[in-house]
Amino acid sequence: MKGRTILLDHLEGREAAALMVDGKLDDLFVEGDAPPPGTIWRARADRPVKGQGGMFLTTPDGPAFLRQVKGLAGGAHLLVQVTGYAEPGKAVPVTAKVLFKSRYAIVTPDAPGLNLSRTIREDDERDRLLEIAHEAMAGSPFGLILRSACAGADEAAVAEDIAAMLALAQQVSDDPGTGPERLLDGDGPHALAWREWAAEEVVTAPGCFASHGALEAIEAAxxxxxxxxxxxxxxxxxxxxxxxxxxxxxxxxxxxxxxxxxxxxxxxxxxxxxxxxxxxxxxxxxxxxxxxxxxxxxxxxxxxxxxxxxxxxxxxxxxxxxxxxxxxxxxxxxxxxx
Incomplete structure (x- = not known):
């Protein structure tokens, strides 16, 4: 089986996505129990860890750890985003540089300016995408990064993606709450597959892991x-x-x-x-x-x-x-x- 195929299924009751390349399992996303990367919290600064140059935070889902803290006082509230998974018994790693990421666009509230992926090299394509970006971001103080998937993409689809991420960023940034709260869930496996993978075929039928040989490869892994x-x-x-x-x-x-x-x-x-x-x-x-x-x-x-x-x-x-x-x-x- 040649080519790239995305399989969207469930694995032991958990949402899962598999990428098959020429019939071989190349990548796999499986839903876990911890908040996934991309989750955004309003957190409260708890106590600094001087030896590690960071701060423990209180979140609605447990403790988090923020590195490279400067000028952050205990008791202060701030927006943070999960960057990865923690080892058992350790605080979840987070960053204060919040991003709103989709298939084509990344909106950066703390980094103004318009940027394109360096993999997009053709001048005409860069000009086309910058024109879309300028129109979609007109009047916004937020920044924007257009991802490599934008190359050759439909103009309306790119503009719609930018508008959706911009609206989401504005909504989260303007949230009036004051205490620790989860403001945005990170993407699950199916959404991640749409966002990160490109393929000629997407299969969503229940049991597609078994019918396309993914289960054997997962068992081997x-x-x-x-x-x-x-x-x-x-x-x-x-x-x-x-x-x-x-x-x-x-x-x-x-x-x-x-x-x-x-x-x-x-x-x-x-x-x-x-x-x-x-x-x-x-x-x-x-x-x-x-x-x-x-x-x-x-x-x-x-x-x-x-x-x-x-x-x-x-x-x-x-x-x-x-x-x-x-x-x-x-x-x-x-x-x-x-």
């Missing part, structure tokens, strides 16, 4: 083993402190076996982490390879992560030869929901 081309294997195992990734060459005993397995790991790792919903500290225990091959591995990993949906920082090599990453916890771990 629940285990640690991830096969690599050439007969090697990668084992992805989350612990309380970090995610450990072990790379094995398998039956390949050639001199270049280590490098081949590690390059295959670099290519497969973003998908393996996406499907499992894993983030935080990630340590790669790679197959043995000469030091001179470290640079090609880093280049391959950086290229693979370039198109990934979650922000990942390459921290570098440890004295023991492990490679470390720091990945945003932007998804609920698959093991916690099914």
């Amino acid at each position: 629940r285990g640690p083993s991830e096969p690599l081309p050439g007969g090697g294997h990668m084992f992805v195992e989350p612990t309380r402190a970090l995610v450990a990734v072990d790379v094995n060459t398998g039956s390949d005993t050639s001199l270049a076996a280590g490098l081949k397995a590690n390059l295959a790991c670099a290519k497969a790792l973003p998908r393996a982490l996406r499907l499992r919903g894993l983030g935080g500290q990630i340590v790669l225990d790679l197959a043995p390879m000469p030091r001179k091959d470290r640079r090609p591995f880093e280049a391959a990993l950086r290229a693979a992560l370039r198109g990934d949906s979650e922000e990942t920082v390459l921290a570098g090599w440890t004295p023991l030869g492990h490679f470390e990453l720091q990945r945003k916890r932007g998804r609920v771990p698959l093991a916690e929901v099914i």
Whole structure:
């Protein structure tokens, strides 16, 4: 089955969305129990944490943690937005830079100005989109970012999307309440799929996960083993402190076996982490390879992560030869929901 297909279904009673690329599961969103990223609260500042340069906040859904606090006094109320999922027992990470994000537009109340995605390079297309943006944002003090999905999109659809996000931003910003309150729910899996994925086909029939082969791939992702081309294997195992990734060459005993397995790991790792919903500290225990091959591995990993949906920082090599990453916890771990 060639091409990209979006499947909208439910998984063990939870809303879920799967992206199939050429018949293979490439991405997965599953509804969790915690407030999803994008949720907006009016929160109350509670107490500062001087050693971490942040502030604990009180929200209607429990404690939250805001980093890089400056000039915020205890007892003050402010709008914050959930940025990711917290580890069990920890406060939810939030930001005071609230965004209103849709398929085509991102409205930025705290950052005025009109901006276009850098992936849109054609001058005529940029001029067309800027004209739409200027007309839709006329008189508004808010800022706007037009996303890459705008390229070639229908003018009316882009304008409608901007207007919807602008109205939502104005409504939330003007809310007259005073105490901690949830003002906006973050997008669920189906809305996220519409917002973030592009595909030739969208299937919404109940049971489409089973009929399109997604269930088998999801079941495989629940285990640690991830096969690599050439007969090697990668084992992805989350612990309380970090995610450990072990790379094995398998039956390949050639001199270049280590490098081949590690390059295959670099290519497969973003998908393996996406499907499992894993983030935080990630340590790669790679197959043995000469030091001179470290640079090609880093280049391959950086290229693979370039198109990934979650922000990942390459921290570098440890004295023991492990490679470390720091990945945003932007998804609920698959093991916690099914």
